[in-house]
Amino acid sequence: MIETLGVLLAGGQSRRFGSPKAFATYKGKEFWEYSLQALKSSTESQAIISHPSLIEKFKKQTNIKVLYDDPIVQGKGPLAGIYTAMKDEKAEWFVFLSCDIPLITDKVLSTLLTYRSEGAKIIIPKINGELHPLIGIYHYSIQSVVEKQLLNNELKMMSLFEKVPVYYVLQHQLGVESKIFSNINSPNDYVEILKNDKIAESD
Numbered sequence: 001m002i003e004t005l006g007v008l009l010a011g012g013q014s015r016r017f018g019s020p021k022a023f024a025t026y027k028g029k030e031f032w033e034y035s036l037q038a039l040k041s042s043t044e045s046q047a048i049i050s051h052p053s054l055i056e057k058f059k060k061q062t063n064i065k066v067l068y069d070d071p072i073v074q075g076k077g078p079l080a081g082i083y084t085a086m087k088d089e090k091a092e093w094f095v096f097l098s099c100d101i102p103l104i105t106d107k108v109l110s111t112l113l114t115y116r117s118e119g120a121k122i123i124i125p126k127i128n129g130e131l132h133p134l135i136g137i138y139h140y141s142i143q144s145v146v147e148k149q150l151l152n153n154e155l156k157m158m159s160l161f162e163k164v165p166v167y168y169v170l171q172h173q174l175g176v177e178s179k180i181f182s183n184i185n186s187p188n189d190y191v192e193i194l195k196n197d198k199i200a201e202s203d
């Protein structure tokens with residue numbers, strides 16, 4: 001069994017964004033490429049879990065294994081992707097990353113991984129009081145808890161954190177700027193991130 005598998009979660013519907021947000025571009029690269037790069041730099045092997053309609057598009061652009069959510073849990077959100085990865089792949093630790101955080105860096109992931117010895121089953125950032133469950137390290141042993149939650153249609157990540165030990169890593173422990181955690185949900189978020197870049201360039 002490998003120790004770390006990096007999993008890019010890209011199986012969402014992008015309803016708020018209006019088109020598959022993984023393929024939106026930022027500084028000449030698509031969003032998903034930033035997440036995959038961070039995973040490649042910090043984990044032993046990687047996989048993408050996406051939606052059946054996007055799989056061919058990913059396959060044209062990368063040699064990384066592309067899977068889709070187990071039909072039993074399809075449409076149930078990120079927890080379905082987490083479950084599918086744990087069911088189909090073998091690793092001691094799964095590093096999950098969403099596809100809509102183009103400012104993410106591998107430093108965040110490699111620092112989160114250093115807290116594996118703290119005894120928790122999940123390690124996620126808590127930045128200015130806000131949790132980031134989809135920039136997280138999850139131990140394979142929680143698979144049955146995730147499965148039970150999905151079967152009960154309890155789809156909130158927060159419910160999972162009430163059931164297994166979680167280690168929250170704070171911003172000062174990560175030593176990065178909070179903007180790195182910005183996720184793009186809507187066209188407005190996208191405009192905002194592009195606007196902030198223009199301001200930074202003109203300073």
Ligand SMILES: Nc1nc2c(ncn2[C@@H]2O[C@H](COP(=O)(O)OP(=O)(O)OP(=O)(O)O)[C@@H](O)[C@H]2O)c(=O)[nH]1
Pocket residue numbers: 009010011012013014015016017049050069074075076077078079080081082097098099100134185
């Ligand atoms: N594998 C998988 N990933 C998902 C699923 N739902 C969301 N994600 C991923 O989880 C991350 C956060 O997704 P959200 O923005 O909450 O959901 P979304 O469906 O992409 O977008 P909305 O339709 O606007 O809610 C993104 O990387 C999504 O691709 C799912 O059902 N399966």
